Amino acid sequence: EVQLVESGGGLVKPGGSLRLSCAASGFTFSSYSMNWVRQAPGKGLEWVSSISSSSSYIYYADSVKGRFTISRDNAKNSLYLQMNSLRAEDTAVYYCARDTVSRDAFDIWGQGTMVTVSS
Amino acid sequence: EIVLTQSPATLSLSPGERATLSCRASQSVSSYLAWYQQKPGQAPRLLIYDASNRATGIPARFSGSGSGTDFTLTISSLEPEDFAVYYCQQRSNWPPVFGPGTKVDIK
Numbered sequence: 001e002v003q004l005v006e007s008g009g010g011l012v013k014p015g016g017s018l019r020l021s022c023a024a025s026g027f028t029f030s031s032y033s034m035n036w037v038r039q040a041p042g043k044g045l046e047w048v049s050s051i052s053s054s055s056s057y058i059y060y061a062d063s064v065k066g067r068f069t070i071s072r073d074n075a076k077n078s079l080y081l082q083m084n085s086l087r088a089e090d091t092a093v094y095y096c097a098r099d100t101v102s103r104d105a106f107d108i109w110g111q112g113t114m115v116t117v118s119s
Numbered sequence: 120e121i122v123l124t125q126s127p128a129t130l131s132l133s134p135g136e137r138a139t140l141s142c143r144a145s146q147s148v149s150s151y152l153a154w155y156q157q158k159p160g161q162a163p164r165l166l167i168y169d170a171s172n173r174a175t176g177i178p179a180r181f182s183g184s185g186s187g188t189d190f191t192l193t194i195s196s197l198e199p200e201d202f203a204v205y206y207c208q209q210r211s212n213w214p215p216v217f218g219p220g221t222k223v224d225i226k
Contacts, residue, residue: 037163103210105153105208107175109162109164111161
């Protein structure tokens with residue numbers, strides 16, 4: 001079964017750090033670009049970051065650029081998001097999502113992990 | 120950055136009715152538009168990619184159309200499980216933004 005499972009969310013104080021992980025299974029992880037998408041409580045979807053299959057290309061939303069770092073370990077079938085200098089507005093459910101081979105949609109999503117930034 | 124606008128914000132319909140959802144882009148995205156469905160407490164699910172192609176396992180009552188700046192998601196006859204929020208996403212340019220969503224609720 002093709003599956004993505006996020007972990008690492010939790011409660012953190014403003015200015016703090018957190019590292020999210022996404023474990024992939026059921027497909028050849030190293031062949032796909034991967035993404036992080038977040039959703040603040042009661043709000044819509046916001047793309048956060050993308051990384052190509054070999055990590056050659058990395059993109060960030062302006063709202064997280066300079067604070068978040070996306071990475072992957074193809075040997076471990078894992079995707080990561082290092083989040084530093086967290087703000088209250090980063091509070092959201094964070095989803096990892098697989099890109100299609102032709103990069104025209106996000107076809108597989110994890111169940112999400114909640115990040116709460118609060119003092 | 121391309122901006123996506125979805126209308127209406129909320130669509131109140133009864134089971135069996137036809138739903139027509141609109142997504143408009145601030146500039147042409149060719150056919151690089153996807154649609155997702157999200158139910159409360161669940162992750163989004165891909166419905167349509169490249170404007171009109173149904174994703175694997177998506178029922179035929181879901182169809183997408185359009186190109187350039189104007190796109191439509193049609194649900195031909197609403198089933199009880201179709202009441203949800205629907206998002207469009209463009210994949211023409213970076214960043215791959217999402218629209219604000221259309222909620223389809225039960226009338």
